[in-house]
Amino acid sequence: MREFDYRRADDVSGAVALLGADPDARYLGGGTNLVDLMKTGVERPARLVDVRTLPLDRIEPADDGGLRIGATVTNSDLAAHPLVRDRYPALAQAVLAGASGQLRNMATVGGNLLQRTRCGYFTDVTRPCNKRVPGSGCPALTGEHHNHAVLGASDHCVAVHPSDMGVALAAFDAVVSYETADGPGELALADFYLPVGDTPHRETALPPGALVTGVTLPPLPVAARSRYRKVRERASYAFAIGSVAAALDVSDGVVRDARLAFGAVASRPWRARAAERVLTGAPATAEYFAAAADAELAAARPLPDNGYKVTLMRNLVVAVLSELAEEAAR
């Protein structure tokens, strides 16, 4: 590991000043991803600015009925919070589906959003990777890609974003707040992650040196009936091969409102807006749930070894929406 300077920030503006938009410096939250990447040499910062003890560890109800979540709130505290579990149960479920109890105690909301892909070529510094070394190539296209993207990828990168939490945040129209030397800013989660295109090394729309300070959830009554379902290769403590965050408002057998997002299928948490358009106003039946999934997955471009994800996601959407519809009918 490269030697590095370490500073602990006292406040948000101090943290931004300590980082100084230096491309060789990194903010350190829980460290569960960054420290691991530093051990393998994927990340080689010259300076760490520790932001874990910043006063951004609160979850507070907003005046409009939404929720403000600080960037240093741990995954554990987010999932355990009564307001999260009551108003946005799929968010609590998504966080609980990720990692292990130990890692959730360490990992922060800000770090969760900014964690890097677990693509084996990205994490192996002896292999080419356009995300790690722009222009070096993408061995995943013809190599090991059974857990790679089927939506929104490009010939330059087919890696998936590993977050579970982000999938629920995408479904619920979360907004990310950040601070820079020039002042604060906001990005809707829908605009937070950049399209892959030919620049897979540019992952977010955050300005250089920006510190994520929190996430705001809007008031969203439909989210009170929501679920997160994750499929993985073992029962627990593994990344998703496909996941769905869904919320459904049904009355008289008709879908009044729906929110749907997919995980582990794209370079970012994938908001399924085409599916939502099919669902809204449609009968709450498995037939229409499948049609909604098909509308979204029509854009899928699977690789030779990950076509199963299209079937998996279709089945997952139908199962989760059916469960929610059944719950609504009770």
Next chain:
Amino acid sequence: MAPSTSSTVTLNINGEKHTLSVDHRTTLLDALRERLDLTGTKKGCDQGQCGACTVLVDGRRSVSCLQLAVASDGREITTVEGVADGDRLHPVQQAFLDLDGFQCGYCTPGQICSAIAVIEEHAAGWPSAVTEDVRPDAGPPPLTPEEIKERMSGNLCRCGAYVQIAEAVARAAAETRSENRNETEGAAA
């Protein structure tokens, strides 16, 4: 302030303060084992994937292999060496012994630290990924074998002692609940 690649930190471990100079690259795990001779905490994968290095940091279970020693300055750390009450083993330790919750023993310190925290997290009402209804109105989930397995899934055991580990956690949790009840009744009386 000029850049520096090492710092003097004070680690509060099992109630005892240790002041030492650490290279910033040193993990809490390596500081415990290599600098402070606290070798109860084990190094398994060193990548946060096995749980062998689990310790309690400010009361919360954490993997010490992904925690930098310099970032642990001033925090309260409990390792497996610090969980017993003098000669009296922690109920989780005793249950692992009584119910054969291990074979080779390498993952055991991490399993024990994790289990202690699992019992506390459950008592605090935290749901898990197998909790059917996470909404607060649904009440806390009973600590079923399924709940224990999910909550302990961050600790791998290559010997496969999982069945006995889950039983040991269940027994220790039941004992802790009954102890807490007695204490509450004692306070009321």
